Amino acid sequence: MANSSMPRDGRAGARSHALFESAQQVIPGGVNSPVRAFKSVGGEPPFVKRAEGARIWTEDGACLIDYVGSWGPAILGHAHPEVVDAVVRAARDGLSFGAPTAAEIELASMICERVPSCHGGMVRLCNSGTEATMSALRVARGFTGRDKIVKTDGAYHGHADTLLVAAGSGAATLGIPGSAGVPDSVVADTLLVPWNDIAAIEALIERWPDDIAAIIIEPVVGNMGCVPPRPGYLERLREITAQHEIVLIFDEVMTGFRVARGGAQERYGVTPDMTTLGKIVGGGMPIGAYGGKREIMQRVAPLGPVYQAGTLSGNPVAVAAGITTLRLLDRDPPWAQLERRSALLCDGLAERAERHGLPWTGTRVGSMFTGFFQRGEVWNYDDAKRSDTALFGAYFREMLARGVYLAPSQFEAAFLSAAHDDDIIAATLAAADEAMAAVAASR
Numbered sequence: 275m276a277n278s279s280m281p282r283d284g285r286a287g288a289r290s291h292a293l294f295e296s297a298q299q300v301i302p303g304g305v306n307s308p309v310r311a312f313k314s315v316g317g318e319p320p321f322v323k324r325a326e327g328a329r330i331w332t333e334d335g336a337c338l339i340d341y342v343g344s345w346g347p348a349i350l351g352h353a354h355p356e357v358v359d360a361v362v363r364a365a366r367d368g369l370s371f372g373a374p375t376a377a378e379i380e381l382a383s384m385i386c387e388r389v390p391s392c393h394g395g396m397v398r399l400c401n402s403g404t405e406a407t408m409s410a411l412r413v414a415r416g417f418t419g420r421d422k423i424v425k426t427d428g429a430y431h432g433h434a435d436t437l438l439v440a441a442g443s444g445a446a447t448l449g450i451p452g453s454a455g456v457p458d459s460v461v462a463d464t465l466l467v468p469w470n471d472i473a474a475i476e477a478l479i480e481r482w483p484d485d486i487a488a489i490i491i492e493p494v495v496g497n498m499g500c501v502p503p504r505p506g507y508l509e510r511l512r513e514i515t516a517q518h519e520i521v522l523i524f525d526e527v528m529t530g531f532r533v534a535r536g537g538a539q540e541r542y543g544v545t546p547d548m549t550t551l552g553k554i555v556g557g558g559m560p561i562g563a564y565g566g567k568r569e570i571m572q573r574v575a576p577l578g579p580v581y582q583a584g585t586l587s588g589n590p591v592a593v594a595a596g597i598t599t600l601r602l603l604d605r606d607p608p609w610a611q612l613e614r615r616s617a618l619l620c621d622g623l624a625e626r627a628e629r630h631g632l633p634w635t636g637t638r639v640g641s642m643f644t645g646f647f648q649r650g651e652v653w654n655y656d657d658a659k660r661s662d663t664a665l666f667g668a669y670f671r672e673m674l675a676r677g678v679y680l681a682p683s684q685f686e687a688a689f690l691s692a693a694h695d696d697d698i699i700a701a702t703l704a705a706a707d708e709a710m711a712a713v714a715a716s717r
């Protein structure tokens with residue numbers, strides 16, 4: 275295996291420890307996004323120096339197999355040379371203009387062509403997934419003239435105030451019910467239903483037949499761990515939202531371009547009214563996007579009365595990274611290979627868990643997957659929460675010690691990239707075998 279001469283133990287060494295101490299002096303918790311701090315798995319985070327392909331290198335000199343993929347964007351693997359070249363070329367021409375550019379048209383057109391709900395529609399670029407969902411909801415409210423929105427328990431749509439209710443992963447991991455600093459009045463119009471429960475949505479609509487502006491879902495939930503839609507759920511959701519003129523928003527920040535070329539909506543054949551994007555669409559640079567039907571997007575300023583703006587929106591460097599990433603995905607479509615290798619990995623993990631007597635329920639859609647440390651089926655957040663997080667923490671630390679970098683929470687999806695080849699899968703399974711044996715022995 276490449277780089278086998280380098281130390282593989284990825285646990286924070288002396289240098290990462292010193293950096294973490296310094297970081298905590300000037301950055302809350304030493305991190306710029308909470309889950310990075312390893313609170314739910316124990317230990318300290320290794321600091322990352324560089325990444326390439328399926329691997330990251332830590333400040334302590336370890337080379338690790340990465341299943342975080344920057345939390346989703348790195349579908350081509352890290353630092354793909356053609357994406358990096360595009361970024362460098364764009365940067366040489368100026369980092370930001372705050373004025374229209376030709377490249378923005380190209381990226382918007384590429385999105386409209388790929389994402390079914392944007393066919394013949396329009397797209398607005400912004401700077402993060404959070405901005406995309408926050409803005410899409412504002413547009414949906416402006417379009418319908420209604421105030422209430424519905425989200426599903428455990429789904430995460432970024433950290434906008436109105437959406438920070440029962441919001442999965444980071445919030446779940448830290449046990450923050452919503453968040454301090456969010457006034458009750460701000461979330462008063464945010465209604466909550468369990469994931470995969472059509473009857474709960476029907477009940478809400480019956481109670482507020484004329485008040486619900488939008489239902490926003492992750493069509494495959496990734497932010498309480500990977501929890502797929504039950505067969506028929508998305509189809510039924512589409513029917514009843516159409517019937518009641520509720521804007522159906524698929525938050526495809528994670529699933530977009532990952533579970534299929536056109537996202538989950540293409541994979542499941544269900545087209546929402548609006549779609550939010552981020553992560554892969556920026557190829558590793560900060561971007562978000564929201565789009566959908568023309569009559570809805572025409573409500574956005576300056577065409578319509580719904581205000582939404584951004585100094586850096588449509589940033590030329592980020593747009594170049596996004597365009598190049600989407601082009602490369604078309605040149606060498608990775609999805610069939612991702613499906614095969616992800617299945618190989620997930621089947622192998624489940625087998626090893628069974629061999630070592632560990633509870634394990636694997637979920638997977640394409641190249642996003644989770645191994646929940648429990649034996650029950652996982653179809654919603656309550657199911658997910660039955661997992662043994664202490665056992666996950668132990669597994670996480672054993673994997674890190676063997677050179678495999680997983681997301682530091684039970685309630686996250688893992689991602690495969692096109693750079694995760696069969697050797698890397700084999701090395702991961704070998705590490706998992708040892709890690710699970712160690713976990714089982716210490717129970």
Ligand SMILES: *Cc1c(COP(=O)(O)O)cnc(C)c1O
Nearest residue numbers: 402403404430431432527528552
């Ligand atoms: C990551 C994520 C977001 C938030 O995107 P940011 O770029 O982190 O603001 C929103 N929705 C989903 C489904 C996500 O996975």
